[in-house]
Amino acid sequence: MPEASLTHEFQYSSARHQAETAISGMWLFLATEVLFFGALFLTWIYSRHWNQAGFDAGARRTDLAIGTINTVILLASSFIFSAGLAFIEAGNTRRLIQCCAIAWLLGIGFLILKFGIEWREDFSKHLFPGPDFAINGPLGGGARIFFVFYFLGTAVHGLHMIGGLVLVGWIILRARRDEFSFRYYTPVCVVGLYWSFVDMVWIVLYPLIYLVGRGP
Amino acid sequence: MSEVVIETPGAAASYLANGVTLRSWLLTTDHKRIAVLYFGTITFFFFIGGGAAALLRYNLILPQGMIGSAETYNRLFTLHGVVMVWFFLVPAVPVTLGNFLVPLMLGARDLAFPKLNLLSWYLFVAAGFVVLYALFAGGVDTGWTFYTPLTSAYTNGHVVATAVAIIVAGFSSIATGLNFIVTIHRLRAPGMTWYRMPVFLWSLYATSVILVLATPVLAMTLLLLAFERIFHIGVFDPSLGGDPLLFQHLFWFYSHPAVYIMILPGFGVISEIVPAFSSKRLFGYKFVVWASMAIAVISFLVWGHHMFVAGTSLYSALVFSILSFMVAVPSAIKVFNWIGTMHKGFIRFDAPMLYAIGFIGLFTTGGLTGLFVAALAADVHLTQTYFVVAHFHYVMVGGMVSAYFAGLHFWWPKITGRMYPEMWGRAGAVIIFIGFNLTFFPQFILGYLGMPRRYHSYPPEFEVLNVLSSAGATILAMGYLLPLGYLTWSLFYGERASANPWNATGLEWQTASPPLTDNFVSTPTVTEPPYNYPPPEVVHRHA
């Protein structure tokens, strides 16, 4: 690893100082993200309170299989990226690249399942809460709000996924240029935090969308 | 306060002299230059919003309205609200004085993330263009509060574009807040312990906490609103199963803390100026500090007081009312501490101090009238009338804008390297104080008599007080144009400022005026508590 990457920007006292600051910055950013999604979760709690039956009717129309597979995929992706981070801490760049590549592909798989298949299915079943919405009658109102939550939640989460994939791709490129070593791998840490956070959001969205409203 | 060795800086070492090309400004990551960029932007928006306010007051001179159409009037007050809230009040002190001073006061070279800082300015400018487009291409007539279902289903204004602009401006605020928090945690100079930090930094820290944690909720709320408006689906629309009160809850979860985003930096500015011009330590430093932090937390727990007559549950009204009284306590503590600081001081009456004293008076009035609208039964009568308008203008304009001007005059020599003309500065402070009271005091009475907000025309019995208010507004407008004139003049002809013209403590006064590009010749080491003003007997009037 060239010594150059151990230098630090002029406002910091050391490279370690800079690295820890970058990691703290990402954590704080994630705190803002918690509140961003928090507003969506409050919308869920609030609207479900007034429309429990409608929410459940909506939830029963979602595709549990794809949702569950996607959860497994995302958890695996987050796990493998964290493993990559563990490898680079030990200086193994080759393994880092492999792990990131798998994590990246899993992420792509998630997006394909979610937007390529599940969303298309939802649209063809008229589950988008537009003028030809499938669920009518007394439960229609609640089901509509449920699907607003579903589409907005998955769309915003999907955008975060795309952002995360760009970042993971950037890590792969930099790792291929051999820019990381056991002494310098801050960007891997920072991206790892973000990637795991996207995972966390999904962990909460998954039961809110697929499980809570699904009784026997 | 510290052992900084100040060598006489050559002109080339000043941050202002470090390149004069447009590129050197637009691509700079120097926090001081970004602050200057922000000064320009903020001033622009202040006068846009102020112009709208002038038209509003002009309209209200006659009961039937001077401006022909109610539509125009509604768009004007929405423009005034949106621009003033998101493009002036929320960012004003943090992005200008804050950006400039946070690293200097900490003894740091720059903020933790300089590129992010520049990005925040570009986001802000982009948001500014979008909002100007939206507001001038047809405008929005829903008020800055965007209540649904008026906004989501009934109005035909540019709601979505305005919402997008506010979301982008919000990201700009988040970037600034994040930068400040991390910087204050990580980049304090050696010896700069938490309790040696000036209160200005503490209050910016508290402000940033709110910026970072409240703004994302607004972003999601406006996203839901835009979604609802575009696709005609109702999270907030009762005819589609939603509840409009959910919008109000989400909106005020941001917008109530947001008023503390506006006023907390003002507290910080005043806490610097009062000790400096009293040549005395800040009274009860730790109480002032923890009052700020308490406000940062409690301000999130009171939003429901905007909804006492909106149809929320009785329990929620009771809970939010008592919490609203609680949040007034830390503000009261601060006022008492500023007065305590003046006690037995050596008080000088330079323009910053006059603005600061004006702030204390106006803010106290604004704060006390807040008690009226926190008390449930009184709020029922007073809410949504001009009483509320007067109340928040006392806090936001009388308080916050006075504090902004106080800080601007106080640090003007540091920022520009020039003194402003003192007599003009004092005159400005007095004119603004008088003009402000003439404009807004009559509105308290109007509100008590029942004149509703956002009325393009009004019953004739309210005419006298409205004329009085509009007359006061002309004086206030002159008061605001005056500093624009003499401060601009001083940029070219002002007397050159010394490094520390006020004999103030604080690391920012220990470097040159204007500061060096790298802020300090060598990293300062702090060994003393803040506001360690020398005992009165050795104080000398500044030359």
Next chain:
Amino acid sequence: MRFWLPQATTSAAEVDYLILALLLTSCAILALVFGLILLYMIKYRAGSGIDRGVPGEKTWRMEAAWTVGTLLIFFGLFVWGADLYVRLFQPPSNALKIYVIGKQWMWKIEHQGGQREINALHLPVGRPIQLVMTSEDVIHDFAIPAFRIKHDVLPGRYETLWFEVNEPGIYRLFCTQLCGTGHAEMFGEIVAMSAPGYQNWLDQNGAEETLAKAGETLFMRYGCSGCHGGNGAGGSQSESTVPAPSLTGLYGSPVTLIDGSIITADDLYIRDCIVLPDTRRVAGYPPLMPSFAGQISAEDLLKIIAYIKSLTPEKQL
């Protein structure tokens, strides 16, 4: 030009006392703040040679004193305001109900006798009045400054407001929630009259078609009579083969539901039966009643409920 508002209701004076207390507290604090600032500005100006002594270092006693002091004052004001608020929004049961519908940009008022007015509300002094309010479009707010009272009027649900006027006169009514372009035109007047005067007014204004009368027509038009019988006497007594409960004397009487609970048939129950029949089915009948949600306007619903309420056993004779 006057700088004082009439106190036209029984609670207006109470609200004014609270505001006065707030005003006096504020003035006392303001006098203290401005007084001390002025005093110090003069006494401790930099040029004055006054002896300042040694500055005290300990501040916590002062801090604790004013923190606790303000807390106590604020708590007292909270309790006062909250107590009054609770009373302001709990209508007595004998209140005269008047229906208010807000729409862009007018107030439509309907009295129990079916008299309607727009942007004006006639009411009697000396007895509690309860307004039952809803909106047809956006959020409005029904505000009467002389009564010191206001409440938002929301679409899709009923909000209520009550007061008892004790001073005959004409008072201003405003919409105080921004509701679109015509917001400032959405005002009107409250005409408070003596009880005989009010009765007189009622008699002169559209007694020809009361709410209940209008409801009877609608009862036929919406097909209610198909099952419940032409005069609401119940399915078994009509030509219909559908078993439906009798509505005669229903209002105010106890009803046994399918889950065994017994409730009193009030306005809310009757309304629920029409728009949300699944929520509280009456025992002893098959669940055939369809939901009329979304098919009956708020106004028509009020009329039908008024009609059902008017079906007392005596009337059948």
Next chain:
Amino acid sequence: MSQRFRSLLLAWVLLMVLLAIEFGTSFLPLDRSARPLVLIPAVLMVAVVGTIFMEVGRGPEIVRLFAVAALLWLSMLLGLGSLDPMTRIDYPVQAAHPR
């Protein structure tokens, strides 16, 4: 390194188990208002990701501060935000559904 890898792997297995529990409980005949209990495994999963994948325990002190702040403010939003609907009685004009 292998130590770290092993704890990551363990965490992943734990996540899979929790996911299975969550998935399974969602089929239990729970009462409608008790169904949010399904979220308990999800909260545990978030905790696992936060502590093991994201190593909230490592790094400078403020990392914990930020994490706690995020949770505290989230609880303010959700707690006070649901106070009003949970304690309110609405009198709807008509059942809310379009058309």
